[in-house]
Amino acid sequence: MKELLVFGGAGQVGRAITAVAGSDWRISSPSSTTVNLRDPDAAGRHILDVRPHAIINAAAYTRVDDAESEREGAFAVNAAAPGAMARAAAELGVPFVHVSTDYVFDGTGTRPYRTDAPTNPLNVYGESKRAGEIAVMAANPNAAIVRTAWVHAGWGVNFVATAVRLLTSGKSMQVVDDQVGTPTHAVNLAAALLHLLGRSAVGGMYHFTDAGVASWYDVACCVHETLHNAGRLPAGVAVTPVDSAAYPRPARRPQISILETHTSRRAVGWLQPHWREGVATSVRDLLNA
Ligand SMILES: NC(=O)c1ccc[n+]([C@@H]2O[C@H](COP(=O)([O-])OP(=O)(O)OC[C@H]3O[C@@H](n4cnc5c(N)ncnc54)[C@H](OP(=O)(O)O)[C@@H]3O)[C@@H](O)[C@H]2O)c1
Numbered sequence: 001m002k003e004l005l006v007f008g009g010a011g012q013v014g015r016a017i018t019a020v021a022g023s024d025w026r027i028s029s030p031s032s033t034t035v036n037l038r039d040p041d042a043a044g045r046h047i048l049d050v051r052p053h054a055i056i057n058a059a060a061y062t063r064v065d066d067a068e069s070e071r072e073g074a075f076a077v078n079a080a081a082p083g084a085m086a087r088a089a090a091e092l093g094v095p096f097v098h099v100s101t102d103y104v105f106d107g108t109g110t111r112p113y114r115t116d117a118p119t120n121p122l123n124v125y126g127e128s129k130r131a132g133e134i135a136v137m138a139a140n141p142n143a144a145i146v147r148t149a150w151v152h153a154g155w156g157v158n159f160v161a162t163a164v165r166l167l168t169s170g171k172s173m174q175v176v177d178d179q180v181g182t183p184t185h186a187v188n189l190a191a192a193l194l195h196l197l198g199r200s201a202v203g204g205m206y207h208f209t210d211a212g213v214a215s216w217y218d219v220a221c222c223v224h225e226t227l228h229n230a231g232r233l234p235a236g237v238a239v240t241p242v243d244s245a246a247y248p249r250p251a252r253r254p255q256i257s258i259l260e261t262h263t264s265r266r267a268v269g270w271l272q273p274h275w276r277e278g279v280a281t282s283v284r285d286l287l288n289a
Contacts (some may be wrong), residue, residue, distance in 0.1 A: 001026045005052035008059030012156035013099060016190035017056060038073055040080035047088035054095045054197050057085050065250040067125040078128035083135030090140040095202045097193055102149035102181060104130040107254020114260045115205040123251035144202040146193060149209045149259055153186035154285025163223040164286045170234040177217035177241035181257045182209035185278030192270050199268060207259040210275040217241040222276050226283040
């Protein structure tokens with residue numbers, strides 16, 4: 001059996017990779033205390049010690065607002081460490097897949113972002129993730145970079161989990177309807193990453209999200225409807241739309257960050273389910289947890 005080394009194995013996407021990897025892969029995943037990516041060289045050393053058959057980097061500094069005041073930490077984890085991983089993978093000659101984000105774009109585009117669209121991050125998290133993409137490409141031209149967006153699952157910290165917690169406890173929600181993107185179930189993304197690893201050559205830039213587009217308000221409405229259908233919505237609990245100006249946050253967010261996924265989908269022969277299916281799955285998993 002081949003060994004797949006996953007950084008960030010305890011995160012939303014990391015856990016999903018373990019859930020869907022099946023019997024083709026034996027997964028090893030160092031905790032963030034065993035290999036702390038704030039020391040970027042630790043990642044490279046770990047790869048050369050373990051000598052895996054393939055590597056996925058699903059680890060990241062993902063606290064978007066905190067990154068504004070912790071630039072150094074965000075750049076160490078999101079830029080320098082992936083660069084070191086890509087270098088070590090090149091040295092071993094094994095496939096390396098790095099996960100990135102729609103936040104490398106500024107969200108002012110009028111059509112879905114292609115993989116080669118100009119980047120222009122609005123916040124430190126996005127800047128650090130873009131720096132990570134550049135470091136990975138420079139260190140290893142055979143690496144694959146997979147941008148995704150609005151990740152959620154029945155575990156971890158995400159908007160769907162927050163909405164389920166609030167709505168089931170009887171709290172109505174006001175949710176912004178002027179930020180648009182594509183909610184993506186971590187399991188669907190994980191399946192796409194593993195599918196990519198199954199190909200003979202993985203290198204390049206890819207966009208994988210679930211299908212369709214939504215505002216955060218749409219996502220909350222989908223959670224509301226799923227809870228209602230499951231008989232788990234307290235009476236009188238509502239979701240109403242609000243302007244993002246009503247919720248100022250430390251980090252600016254892209255307003256329309258839709259990734260063009262058709263090209264990646266065609267290139268690797270992969271079909272994503274609609275985002276509503278993924279959100280309903282997360283809600284049901286959260287209710288059953
Ligand atoms: N979440 C989203 O909406 C979203 C959207 C677009 C792209 N992405 C990208 O998707 C990937 C996976 O995101 P996710 O949602 O699964 O993230 P997540 O749930 O926040 O998990 C992040 C993982 O990174 C690890 N990590 C953080 N700091 C570390 C450090 N200093 N050393 C070692 N490990 C560290 C965490 O370990 P600990 O738990 O031990 O700290 C955790 O396992 C990331 O590349 C992210 O940028 C996410």
